[in-house]
Every structure is written in C-alpha cells, then in structure tokens.
Amino acid sequence: MSRTHRTRLRAGLTATALLSAAALLPTPAHAEATADYAITLDPAAKGAAIDDTMYGVFFEDINRAADGGLYAELVQNRSFEYSTADNASYTPLTSWTADGTAEVLDDAGRLGERNRNYLSLGAGSSVTNAGYNTGIRVEQGKRYDFSVWARAGSGTTLTVGLKDAAGPLATARQVAARGEWRKYTAAFTATRTSNRGRLTVASTHATALDMVSLFPRDTYKNQPGGLRKDLAEKIEALHPGFVRFPGGCLVNTGSMADYSAASGYQRKRAYQWKDTVGPVEERATNANFWGYNQSYGLGYYEYFRFAEDIGAMPLPVVPALVTGCGQNRAVDDEALLKRHIQDTLDLIEFANGPATSTWGKVRAEMGHPKPFGLTHLEVGNEENLPREFYARFEKFRAAIEAKYPDITVISNSGPDDSGTVFDTAWQLNREGGVDMVDEHYYNSPEWFLQNNDRYDSYDRQGPKVFLGEYASQGNAWKNGLAEAAYMTGLERNADVVELASYAPLLANEDYVQWRPDLIWFNNRASWNSANYEVQKLFMNNTGDRVVPSTATTTPGVGGPITGAVGLSTWATSAAYDDVKVTSADGATLLSDDFSGDASRWTHSGAGAWTVQDGQYVQTDEAAENTLVTAGDPAWKDYDLQVKATKRSGKEGFLVAFGVKDTGNYYWWNLGGWNNTQSAVERAADGGKSTLLSKAGSIETGRAYDIDIKVRGRQVTLYLDGQEWGAFTDDKPAEPFRQVVTEDARTGDLIVKVVNAQDTVARTEIDLGGARTASRARVTTLAADQEAVNTETDAPVTPVTSTFSGVAPTFSYTFPANSVTFLRIKQR
Numbered sequence: 058m059s060r061t062h063r064t065r066l067r068a069g070l071t072a073t074a075l076l077s078a079a080a081l082l083p084t085p086a087h088a089e090a091t092a093d094y095a096i097t098l099d100p101a102a103k104g105a106a107i108d109d110t111m112y113g114v115f116f117e118d119i120n121r122a123a124d125g126g127l128y129a130e131l132v133q134n135r136s137f138e139y140s141t142a143d144n145a146s147y148t149p150l151t152s153w154t155a156d157g158t159a160e161v162l163d164d165a166g167r168l169g170e171r172n173r174n175y176l177s178l179g180a181g182s183s184v185t186n187a188g189y190n191t192g193i194r195v196e197q198g199k200r201y202d203f204s205v206w207a208r209a210g211s212g213t214t215l216t217v218g219l220k221d222a223a224g225p226l227a228t229a230r231q232v233a234a235r236g237e238w239r240k241y242t243a244a245f246t247a248t249r250t251s252n253r254g255r256l257t258v259a260s261t262h263a264t265a266l267d268m269v270s271l272f273p274r275d276t277y278k279n280q281p282g283g284l285r286k287d288l289a290e291k292i293e294a295l296h297p298g299f300v301r302f303p304g305g306c307l308v309n310t311g312s313m314a315d316y317s318a319a320s321g322y323q324r325k326r327a328y329q330w331k332d333t334v335g336p337v338e339e340r341a342t343n344a345n346f347w348g349y350n351q352s353y354g355l356g357y358y359e360y361f362r363f364a365e366d367i368g369a370m371p372l373p374v375v376p377a378l379v380t381g382c383g384q385n386r387a388v389d390d391e392a393l394l395k396r397h398i399q400d401t402l403d404l405i406e407f408a409n410g411p412a413t414s415t416w417g418k419v420r421a422e423m424g425h426p427k428p429f430g431l432t433h434l435e436v437g438n439e440e441n442l443p444r445e446f447y448a449r450f451e452k453f454r455a456a457i458e459a460k461y462p463d464i465t466v467i468s469n470s471g472p473d474d475s476g477t478v479f480d481t482a483w484q485l486n487r488e489g490g491v492d493m494v495d496e497h498y499y500n501s502p503e504w505f506l507q508n509n510d511r512y513d514s515y516d517r518q519g520p521k522v523f524l525g526e527y528a529s530q531g532n533a534w535k536n537g538l539a540e541a542a543y544m545t546g547l548e549r550n551a552d553v554v555e556l557a558s559y560a561p562l563l564a565n566e567d568y569v570q571w572r573p574d575l576i577w578f579n580n581r582a583s584w585n586s587a588n589y590e591v592q593k594l595f596m597n598n599t600g601d602r603v604v605p606s607t608a609t610t611t612p613g614v615g616g617p618i619t620g621a622v623g624l625s626t627w628a629t630s631a632a633y634d635d636v637k638v639t640s641a642d643g644a645t646l647l648s649d650d651f652s653g654d655a656s657r658w659t660h661s662g663a664g665a666w667t668v669q670d671g672q673y674v675q676t677d678e679a680a681e682n683t684l685v686t687a688g689d690p691a692w693k694d695y696d697l698q699v700k701a702t703k704r705s706g707k708e709g710f711l712v713a714f715g716v717k718d719t720g721n722y723y724w725w726n727l728g729g730w731n732n733t734q735s736a737v738e739r740a741a742d743g744g745k746s747t748l749l750s751k752a753g754s755i756e757t758g759r760a761y762d763i764d765i766k767v768r769g770r771q772v773t774l775y776l777d778g779q780e781w782g783a784f785t786d787d788k789p790a791e792p793f794r795q796v797v798t799e800d801a802r803t804g805d806l807i808v809k810v811v812n813a814q815d816t817v818a819r820t821e822i823d824l825g826g827a828r829t830a831s832r833a834r835v836t837t838l839a840a841d842q843e844a845v846n847t848e849t850d851a852p853v854t855p856v857t858s859t860f861s862g863v864a865p866t867f868s869y870t871f872p873a874n875s876v877t878f879l880r881i882k883q884r
Contacts, residue, residue, distance in 0.1 A: 090816045091870075096608045096795055096808070098825035104603030105552035107798060110298030110370050112596045113558045115526060116360070117305030119347045119571055120564035125189035126578065127563060128355040129285040131201075131271040132186050132193075132256060136352065137161045137174040138342040142324035143350040149174055150184075156259075157182025168206055168238050168267045171316060171341050175267040183216075183259035186269065190567045190580035193254035193271065195219060195226050195247040200274035202281070203243045205258065206338060208265040209234040216259045217243055219271075221251045234264060240338075244274075252581045268338045278366060282337065282354070287583045288563065291576050292367065295589075295596045299370040301435070301525055301558055302360045303328050306346045306382035308374050309438045313388050313397065316341035327376040329397075330357040330404050334419060346382065347570045358420065361408060361429045371408070371429060372467075372556075375401050377437030377453065379446045381472065383731035387445035394449060398456045405431060405461050435467035435525075439497055441733055441752070443471060443482040451489065467493045467523055474498035474511075476736065476750030487519050493555065497526040501744030502539035505529050506790035506813060509543055512550035522553050526560035528588070530744035532573040534853050534874065535842035537587035538813035541876045544595050545796035545809060549603055559592055579848070587846055587853035590838055591876060594855065598836075598878050600798025600807050611814070613789040617769045620722060621688035622647070622697050623713030624673065625662060627681050627729065629706030632672040633699055636687075641694040641768065647687055649673075658685045661719045678706045686716050697765040701727070702758065708732050709755030714765050714772075723748075723786075725765060725774055728755030737774065737784065749784045793818055800880075808833075808879040810871050815842070818871040826865070830882040833860045839875035 116122065124130065133152035141147055149161035158179025167175050178184060186193070195201060203217055218229040230243035256271055272282055277289035307328040314320035316332055325344045326332075332341035333356025340353040357373070364371040378388040378397060388394070403416050408431035410417030417428070436453045440446035447468070454466045468491045471478035486494045500508075512522065524547065529536040540559070547554045564574035575589045585593075624633050638647040649657060651673045660666055664675045664683030675683050701710045709728020716722040720743040727735045736750035755761070764775040773783040792814035798807045806827060812818040835858045844852040860869065863881055871877050 091819050092611060092793070092814070092816045094609050094793055094818050094820040095823070096606060096810070096820055097823040098797055098806070098827065099605045100806075100825050100827045102605040104605045105550065106602050107548065107551040107599055108298070108555060109599075111548075111551060111554075111556060111599060112592070113297040113299030113301060113369060113372070113556060114292060114295060114562050114575075115301040115305070115558040115560045116562050117303060117307060117560070118345060118351060118355075119305065119561050120574060121189070121349065121568040122561070122563035122565070123355040124350070124352050125568065126565055127284050127288050128352075128359075129272050129276050129283055130352070130354055131188050131273070132269055133189050134186075134350070135269050136172060136267055136342065137176050138172075138352070139350050140324055140344070143344040144348050147350070152187050154185050154187070155182065156185070159184050166208070166265060169339050170318075171339055172267060173322060175265050178258075178260050178264045178266055180260065180262045183257055184266075185255050185257040187255060188580065190565070191252050192221065192580070193219070193256055194252050194580040195250065195254050197247050197250045199247050201227070201245040201247065202272050202274055203230065203245065203256075204240055204268070204270045205232075206238055206240050206267045207234040208238045209236070209260070210262055211235045213260060213262040213264055215241070215264065218257045218259075219245055219247070219254055220257065221253045221255060223251075226251055226254050238265075238267075240268075284359070284363060288576065288578060289363065291583060291585065291589075292562070295593050297367065297369045297558075297596060299372045299433070299556060299558070300360065300364040300367070301372040301374065303357075304374060305438060308376050309379065309381045309440060310346045310384050311344070311380070313376060313378050313393055316343070327380075329376070329400065330373070330407075331400060333357050334407070334423065349568070357404070357407070358423050358425070362425065365429060370433065371431055372433045372435065373404065373431075374435040374438055375404065375453075377440065377446055377449045379437065379440045379442050379449060381439045381441050383733065385441045385733050387442055387449075394452065398453055401434070401436070401453060402456060402460055405434070405457070405464060409461075431464070433465045433467060433493075435469070435495060435523075437469055438495075439469060439472040441471060441478055443478050443485060447482070447485040447489070454491075465492050467495055468520075469495040469497070469525075472497055473747055473750055474500065475747065476734070477752050478734070478750075487516075491520045493521045493523050495523040495525040499526070499528050499530055500746035501739065501741045502529045502531070502535050503739075503741040503744070503790045504746035505539040505543040506792060507788040509546035509791065509794055512546065512553045515550070515553045517552060521555045524554055524557040526558065528559055528573055530573065532586045532588060532845055533842065534587045534840045534844040535742070535813070536573060536744075537591040537838070537853065538811060538842070538874060538876065540588060541591045541595070542792070542794040542811040542813055544591070545794045545811060548599070548796045548798060548809075551603060559588060577848075582848050584846055584848050584851065587840070587844065590846075590853050590855060594836060594838065594876060594878060595809075598807050598809070598880070601801040602799050604797040604799050604806060606795065606797045608793065608795050610791055611789075611793050615770075615787070617693040618715045618723070618767050618772065618786065619693045620690050620715035620717050621686050621692060623684050623686040623716045623722065623724070624658075624699070625682060625684040625711035625713060625724065626664065626675045626706070627683075627708050627711060627726075628679060629708045629710065630674070630676050630678045630704040631706075631710045632669070632674045632702045632704055633710075634672045635698070635700045637698045638688060638692070639696045639698075646689075646692060646695060649687070655685075658687045660685045672702075674704070684711075684713065684719065686713065688716075690717050694768055697767070699763050700760055701763055702760045703728065703755050705757060709735070712763050712765065714767055723772070725763070727761070727763075727776075728753070735781075737772070737782070739786065748786060749782045751782065804883045806881045806883060808881065810877050810879075812871040812873065812875050812877075815873050817873050820869055820871060821866065822869060823866045824881075828884040829863055830884065831861060831863050833863050833879040833881045835860050836878045837872065837875055838877075839872040842874050
C-alpha cells in the first residue's frame, strides 16, 4: 500500500524558509520513504473546552493490582482466610508452611465476627510466609514494620524472623504475648537486599494468631499500612484527573448479599463498600472475580485518600443488582435493592458528610475529618441486560438526586462499542435524560485507527460520554500509536467525551488475568508500558481548549475481503459438516462432507480435531481458539456454507472467513461470551474488534445451518436460512492524526501529531495567523512498532528537544512510528 501523498507547499513558504527549516531537522543516515501532509490551524474559531478531569485512571483489583500490588502488605494470606471459594487450589494455609502443629480454625475463639479464621499454633511450633512472586522483597538499610494479633497464655514468647535461603535478612525480634486478643508490633532493619525473603513466627507456647503483617516503612507519603511507593508514584506522575474504582467485574458479579450470619457469610459477593472500611482487622474478606482472594486492606477509604493525594477526582462504582461479565442475572429482591440504594446514599455521606454525621464520623475516625468532595458516582458496570439494568438505575438515580442533587450519576452502555445491548442502553439513557454514559471497549489497533471520528457525530445535546475502559489489545508500540491516534479524536470531541481512562491500570507479571496493562511490576521493580508513555504525554499536556485544525490524509488502496475459510471453538466441543465454498459465479471452490479424512484442513490452534461419523469434531472442551483453516488466502467474492452442532461446553462455535493467517481473519462468533451473545469479530495482527453483535445463545445438540456471503467488502450472514446481519468493512485505518489544544495558563499552542506508519511524515504546518515564538519545546515518542517496554529495557521513552524553526507556516518532519508534541508559545 503506497504511503506517499504529495501536497503542494504553500506559496508563502519560500525556498529559503524551506531550506532553513529543513536544516534544523535531523538528517537520516539513509534514504527513507516520505509521505507529505499539511496541518492548518484556525485559532480564531471556537473549539471545545477541555476539563481538567478529562483523562484519569481506572483501578480494578485484577492481575493482583491490590494485594501483592498497590497495597504494600508483604505477607500473603495474612488472616488465613484463603478458601476454595477464591480459587480451587487454595487452602487456609496457602502461602504458609508450618513446622510443628498449626491448624486454621473457624470457631468462637476468632478475633471478630467478620474475621472468621485464625491460626492455632502449637507450643514450640512456627509458621513461615512466602509473600508474593519469588518472596518478600527487602532492601538493605530499609525499615519494615511487623504486627500480629495474638491470644496466648502467660509466659508466651513470639520470635519473629526474616530470612532467605542464604540466612537471616534482619535481626530476629521477640515479642511477649499474653491474654486475650491484642495487637503486637516489632520493627526490622534489613541487613541485606533479597527478593526471596520469608517471614517466620515461632511460639514457645500454644498461641492463636491472626492478621500477621509486614509493611515497608517507606510507603507512599510514608503512610503506615499504606501503598507501595513506586506504583503509587507512577500513577501520580500521570497527573490523572480522576480515579475510577473499584471495578469493573468486581462490582457486578456474584451475590449481592452482605457478609453476615444471615447470609451465611457468602464468599462470592459483589464489591460492597461497607465491607472495606473501618479497622482492617474488622473488614470482611471476599473472593475476587479474577480467581484469588481480596483482603480489603485496600478499601474505599484508601481509594478516596489516594485520589486526594494525587489531586484526582474520586469516582466510585456501585452495584446495580444486575450481574454482568458473563453472569447476566437480574436480582429481583425489592428489599435488597432498597438496601443497596441506602448503602449508596450512605457512601455519599461517608465521602461528603460532616464528621458529626453517621458515616462522616466513620471517615473522621479513620483519620480524615474533612470531606473528600465526591461529585461523580457510577451505578453499574457493563450490564448485558440493558432494560433490567436501567429500571434499577432509575431507582438509584432518583434516590441520589432527591438527597444529593449536585452528584452526577453515571450510567453505562454495556461491554461493547456497538450492537444490540449498546443501542438499547443508549436509547434508554437518552430517553431518560441521563447526564453521562460509560462506554467500554477493547479492540484491535486497526479499529482505533479506523474510528478516530467515532464521536464526531454524537448528539451534542445528549448525555456526555465517559470512556471508562479502553485499550488496543497489546503493549507493543503499535498499540500505543493506535491509542494515541484515537486520543486525538477524544480531545477533538471533548464537548462530548468528558472523561476517559485506559484499562486495566496494573499487572503483577506473575499473576496475570488480563492483557494489556498500563503499568507492570513484580516484587522488586515496576516499569511503564509503551501505552503508559502515551497516556502520560497526553495527561501532562492536555490543554484547556481545542484549537480547530484540519489535516490532509493518507490515500488508501481499496480492495475486496480476501482469504481462506476456517472453523474453531472456544471452551466448547463442536461438530462441523457439509462445508461448501462457492464463488460468485457458482464455481465450487471447496466441498467437504468429511466422509473421508480432513487432509484439506490445517490445524493452527489449540484443541483436538478428528473425523467422527462423517463430521469434523473438536473434542477438547477446555481448549480456546482451536482454529483449523482450508482454502486459498486469495479467495474473494464467495459463499461459505457449513452445518454446525454444539456438543458440550461453555459457548457455541466460530466460523471464519477472509483468513489470511492466524492473526488476520474474520469470524462469526456464535454463542460467545459464555453463550450470551453472537458477534462478527475482525482480527488484525492478533488484536480483535467487534463489527456486529447481537444477544443470543446456541443450543446443545441442535444442528445450525450457517451461510456467509462475501461480496467485495460487504458481508451478509444467514442463520438457518434467515438473515442474521450484514456489514461493510471499508473504513480506512488512517495512520496520520493530529489535534491542537491551547494551554490557558501558559498560552502555549500544543500541536499533537501521531504518525503510525513506517514512513516519515514531512508536514507543512500553518498556524493560521497565530503570533508565536520561533522556538518550540518538542517531546517525541518513537520506536519500532513491535517494541515492548520491559523491566530491563525501555525502547519507548520520551525524548525532549527544541525546534527553532517555528514560523507562521513551517515544515516539520515527524519520524516514522511516532507521537510528537510541539509546545509553541504564543505572543
């Protein structure tokens, strides 16, 4: 595809000026392909105002973002609460080893009713904790604070030690314990640095232990029992305008009951804020949706305090009593709904009420008499049942607005960027006059390049958009480039998109459930992804208003959808039969009834395929993406017909077309997302985006007739002879994007240019009559598209420089695969 596009240089830019400007640009050591562009500003025109809170962060406890992450506790399973409810492999002694007699009990001798388990340690026995990742990280000369709750007879001595395989890491401490439950403390100074530390507690007499804890003294802002300093500082360095918390799927999955005897102390509950405040030893525990335990040491108070510490707006999310994330159930319990609505009102009082109020007093007793100043609150998250959700949302909103009319109540539009759920949710939100709607989507880099104009056509009089979760399915530089290009469109539409946050925020490299992520870490280090560098550049250079501008584009080369065909499954066993591919003129390209073998098919995915009774069967019910393909990648304008039957498993079946290779194809995903919806997805370089989706499920044992007609770039899909849907995939993936903003404080024009191609972009920039200085401060991110930042290597790092050739009209060459910000002072 040609990337060369010639635009005539403005007549007012003389040859001398061109030579002068060119002399200021770095000269490549070898000839590079060049594309020519033009950017024209209109400073006198009115542009959208940009709120200081536009860009923020979304914190969800996924990938061990809380325990073992931002929450600086070094002891894993400190309260012996791990359970098979959290993870099938867990026991109450997970992460602990015992020497002697040690038993976890759940009886009347416990520390508190909401802290159910405790450890009974025999005389002369000890327990050792392995921490997270490779172990407990300590640094030579640093201080560490130990604490434990203990119940013991007189004369009991607890000996507490830090060691690794090479020996002690600090001088052991002895603590005399006696009587009923009481908190004991000690402090260590590490004598060596180690990533593999172990904490041991030994007792001379029989003792009950709970809440065994070790924190670094050097936490974020030196707060006891606080946050891991390097992670908190990386988040702070973004200068986010808001912090959305605590989820995500943590909010809208599981039981909506409380943690009490009346509910049987349910361990798989939606995240409920009252479980997470007050003294840490009195907080509830819970199973985390992502497959581990939540201690709630990092709770609502800590979230509010962290948001305040970094100068961000707190934005909590509460359950709407409709589950999502594959569960998709509406809770029909009016009393329970009223309780959750009252909990939400109590949350606002906790955040904003005076210290004399019921919940303001709880906040004050935790150390913060002054209100937190909550202004926005979201009800629900990615519900797939839009009508059921909205009916409950309306009740929350009415109650909140009646008592707290200044609070902005945010709704949502489901888990995707389009489709039946999305359309229905938006219709309900518009008709109901909702203030703001939260959109979520995770798509391929190509989708983000194609959809820069997504919000250009949104109703300026309708609800504002909160883009609460988005990412381009990877941490390579090509993903950062695509996201940067998309963010120029968000800023251009700042009158519609008021808030936006990348997701997820954090990932512990040894406990990953979701990729990509903004900040990566282990127990010894943390590092910025390429995506982080993009977010930081935009967040630190947002500006206060958009300066209208236009730019030329890159010519594209159109062509039909081409590719072979394929069959696949996802966590499902399915059988396929009577596959036929016919060209538009009626010629048979492929016909396979599997009466013989499957020699025409190439297996490139997981799973186990075999021919059984004249059907091609994938038998592995656990395998994901089991793709087999057949045919010619050059095929175009064809009909694909196949008979498909689900045999068992969680989902339905996947029928692929336009298959170029294992990372580039389309497939019709029937019965996806735990058999709740069907969609057409496009994979480009491994990243997927949804082109069309509808709610629906696939029945086990029923044979379905599938027919896919590909004509040019138009595709029509039929299920059992009825048209299911159609789409045209013809949007260009424009690699050259720009936006210009103005910083009201400094008066700077901020010219932001993304060049997401392997070609330098020689660009004529017309400042539209703005009077400016001749120098610009330049920040550039540039790297190979496949570059990935790691713990030991950061190929995507900002480089700052000065450009001295600014003029009313000037030329600047933007490097290949780059994001460049020019800050130009106005006179």
